[in-house]
Amino acid sequence: MSIPTQDPEKAEAPERQSTISSFKPVLKNRNFQFLLIAQLVSQIVLNAANFGTILLVNQITHNNVILAGVAIIAFTLPAVPFSALAGVLVEKQNKRHVLWISNILRFGTMFLFVISLQADRTNLWPLFTLSFLTSIIGQFFSPAEGASIPLLVGERELLPALSLFNISLSVAQAIGFLLLGSLIAIIFPPFTLPLGFTTLHVQSIDMLFVISGISYVVCAILILAIPSQAFNEAHLYKRGKSEAPVQIGQTIEALWHDLVSGWHIVTSDRMLYFAVIQVSVANVLMLLIGQVAGAFVVDFLDLPTTYMSLILAPAALGLVGASFLMPSFSQRLGKIRLIITGLLALCIGFILFPVSHWLALVIDPKHGASSPWFLLLTVLLVFAIGVAISCVNVPAQTIMQEHAPETSRARVLSLQFMLYNAGSIPVLLFAGLIGRVIGLSELMIFIGLSMLLFCGWGVRFIKRNTPQDTTMPVETTSQ
Template sequence: MDRTNHFPVQMALIGLYLKQTAGISLSHSVPVMRNLFFFSTLPILLFSPLAGVYVDRWSRKKTLIAADLLRAGLILLIPLLAGYTDGMWSIYGVIFLVFSVTCFFSPAKSAIIPNLVKKRELLAANSLSNITRLIAMIGGVTAGGIIVAWTGTKMSFYLDSLSFLLSGLAILAIRIKEDLPPEESKVGIGRVAKELVAGLNFIRKKKRVKFVATSLFILMGASGIGYLLVTVFVTKALNLGTIGLSVLATFLGIGMLAGSLIYGHFGEQIEREKVIVGGILVCGVCAVLLGGSKSLFLLSLGVGIIGFIASPIMIAAYTLTQELTPDRIRGRVFSALEVIINSSFLFFIWVAGVLGAWLPIQSIFYLTGVGLLVYGSKTLVLRYTKE
């Protein structure tokens, strides 16, 4: 799932988290942050498979518009609940609903891109989509962190809601011809179940798509660990709050933006699988180096490099999947991918929450880096041996 779309609202949620954990030790803060990420990831496991099946049945354009408008309304509820309820549980409920709606937005967005451009333009289109998203992310997290620090969390939620409203209106202006399934195929639980199984079987049987799914599972697992631990470390251990996190997220966004620009220009000449494996190896080295970082500058530098490498990995992975997947099942295949990678994200967030209460954060970074290096090296050796 595309989490960068929600960075501004997550910045405001972290502001609420800091209020809830004021005076609590670093080790006890990790589980609280874990809960925040848990409720934003759980919907993907529950609803993404079903969402993908219906995305292939509905108008993808209308799905995108409806999802943006629903998220705009739901996010407006968060500051109201924060003002009238104690604790975070009601807010967790709204977070759950927001990301449930996103389960329909993400596969629809990935599935509609090949309907807008020619096949030879897919990599450039995915790069451009990534670039515009990252520009919005950089502006959002920078402004979000400052707004939360200066005015509190409410204004950040209001602006994030407005951004989803504007996104929906922008999509409304896009002209696209969509081929929808025959009318008689649009009902029936049995058929929906068969289509879901078809999407999962496609990933399992298509060797190159299975490689993409496995690689993204590993990469997102490492991302889940890093996302949780870096957030807690910067906001609590370094005591830099949302401003520190904004700096970190801005470096991440700049790195991803640079990676998208360069890969979008030169990437067509490089085999997609090589980009994915090589990128994972470099991310492994960076994760080990992050373990020794004890200042915001070094963390920002390391995260920026990871963003620079991770962006081409994601573009290559999604472009390869789009190239190999027939249009009629593209929505459910991308939903299945969402389940695979986000189940990894969710599982390893819980692992990080458990380990964070027992091990130093630096040690967990070392273990994460070694895990990435082992997977990348093994994949490289197997590929070299077969060749």
Template structure:
């Protein structure tokens, strides 16, 4: 009950109208972003029936983070953040409309899906840091921590809702319909209708962010609505207007320094992580849990098509329960950690995730044997499958949430950003070969062997984590014993 009341207290910061509009825009942007990601995965699955091609969608979503993450953050710091927010949403809205037009003109040309995925992720590089950076100017100083907590909570929850619940449900519930435009009759499939709705929601998010207080490079908006620019900042702003080419050169220098700063941050972060075994394990477990989530997203539509014989749009039977498990896990993880401890919680999560994944093929075999001929849609089979996938989602939360918390706790304040930057590079960079490998293996061996491989990887990761923890414990006990012996010898009288 105490945790619930603390969670509700976080919502009090929404009494600020500007923060409320920003929060609503964040909910809309993230939910439709991951709803669109799910729809793109379904489209590729229906067009290609290839797990590799599905993996390329996830790679297209990850690649901008690896290539342009650092310079994009540096550039956002030098622009009006409110403008970055609303322009980002307008650009995504028109890009989505162009994508719908491309689907209508050439419904089987799936190259447009990869272009849209890459473009959405690229624009998101500017939106997310601008959103995080604008929050301190919208609340009082003592409310900053609750506001940032709400930001992170909304980030995780909206991703799960969009990708795991809203996307599958919308594709199943939206009906096809036709409309007349300039004398021509246009037939809209559910996926095209969905992207039209997504475009409209992006425009709504643009309206919400366009009404935020204006942000400046040299200072931020004060509570009364006036600018807090100093005379030096005003002179600098006038100089920028007078010498636009100098400003352009300055921006290019900022991009280059962003790359150089990222490289230095990664080196500093790696030196810290390398010398701290607990931090290294937390970093590994955070990356591993995230990559398992991406692999499940990559293979879910293939699983539904090949193992269940259902359309890819019916992936809701996997995604929706897994999303419920993730949301439930985010609420219950603190209680589980308080009871079991961080290490045991992560081990239970890895073993539970592996066991849940490993039981899915035998469940399908038993259902095919006992519930034929309509075993794939039998309520008993669907209920058992939902319980397993919900358990997988819950287990992943038991891994990722404690690991990320431990990663931040073990990092000194002045190094925390560098450790998080190292995590982002390792995770997004690692996603590319993992997605390609698992997709190719699925197309080559089939979905069942790869399912067992994924389950075995989770169990192996649990054993490796336990072995490293035992090794550290024995080493610490041994070094502690030697230290006590040395101290005892120092205290012996000298004759």
């Protein structure tokens, strides 16, 4: 079966080298350095705190996959209704003020996390509420930061600055959600802190929120280190700030129209539609890994949930490491073929989890899931899952950027982000229901078979919407 694909662009390698070299001038910009570091640190600790919430839910509920999904929904749901409204509010405000104040507010929510855990460690609803509130605050930080980049860099530096901004978002998600949170939970041992009238019993996971709160303060200091004159925005003084309520009303009224028009833009270009769906699925899979990691460690490896890093760290390493190799692989294999290969690898990888677990119980019944070879195989499989997600995500992101009209690119990206967040809610709830009622092994097989069906849909979709002369296997030729 031949897989339709796009011809590799011959100019891709020189352009990539030019882009890499163009990073150097913008990285010498001190103000942009402060903004980039603040963005990277804040996004890392945000994702780490989200991981901490999932870990706490797993510990309190004894790995209830449904409630772990609810925890993820708590910090993804605000992006659906609040992102557009926050963008309108931020447009009329001083970006420097929005950035440092939002970091201080998130420091406050991290502090409330610690207080809530000290007051009642078994109550989940304060955790869900604080996650939801932290995410709402983050909806103001992101557009303020994106709008600040053109103010801090020159016109020639804008494109590489935006590229670094987008790269740091992906890196922060992998490091924070898949790696840092689990490492902090392991590194810091529990301890008691006498305060005269009471004694605090601090658990390892509590330190994750303490460190996150301190990091938000550091981010606020970095923003304040940027001179206020660097955020010079003449339109703030030309327009009255009282226009904001009118703008919000107009945004609410036009939101549905924008979504419909954005959807028409996406569906009018079949390759763009294909890429948007693939990127959304890849991102939902990362959330699914975080949702089932706790139950997987307990049920498959016979380890406590604090060892979730055994699952999440290899996935992060595979995801981030492969991202740097994807441009060269994409040039050799073609973007479409790389995406299809990634989907097939995901199918095989998820199905191999329960199969290898069953083999471990049959071949080595004495040790079973505790056998070293099964642990090593699991780590390698998770690493391969991370690489496979990168094989889907990076080429699809590239296709999406290439096919999105320049004048509507922001609308396309916003639509994809909203589809991902809205689509993740039923997926996580349904996956949690299957894992809770039927079993985790069955859930893994279901995900694997779903990836196979999705792969088949992708091949058929591309064949039906690609000119006949491009539907041929890609072959590498030696020059």
